[in-house]
Amino acid sequence: MKFRFLLWALGLLMARASRTNAAFQQQLQGKDLVFQMQTLDGRIARHFIVKDMRVSSRRGMHSAPAFAIAFKDAIYGFATLQADNKQLAFMQGIQEKNIQIKGNPALVIWFQGLMKYLKPRKKNRP
Secondary structure, eight states: OHHHHHHHHHHHHHHHHHHHOHHHHHHHTTOOEEEEEEETTSSSEEEEEEETTEEEEEESOOSSOSEEEEESSHHHHHHHHHOSSHHHHHHHHHHTTSEEEEEOHHHHHHHHHHHGGGSOOOOOOO
16 A cells, blocks of 8 residues: 555656756656556556656556566565665665566666655755
């Protein structure tokens, strides 16, 4: 349940950033694609649509995503996406075959670059 909620929240964050964050919008320029994140068995899946510099998401599998990131299970997917060092967690997961990438790996790197724009801003405190 946590993994499904996290994917939904990720969709909301990307949708908002695509409307309000100029740097995020710049990364979307020229992209028209669908990607998805899922468990290996496909029981939990969410696809994300990038079109006209906006991001939206839908539950379930897409018939032809540009790339898909499949985690061995929901618990592992949640832990990886919540890891402090996501890049390291992804690399280890891929090496250990707990994460499978289907489709264009260059787009996966592009997606990981998008994630830095979704980090919460630190509030300046006096």
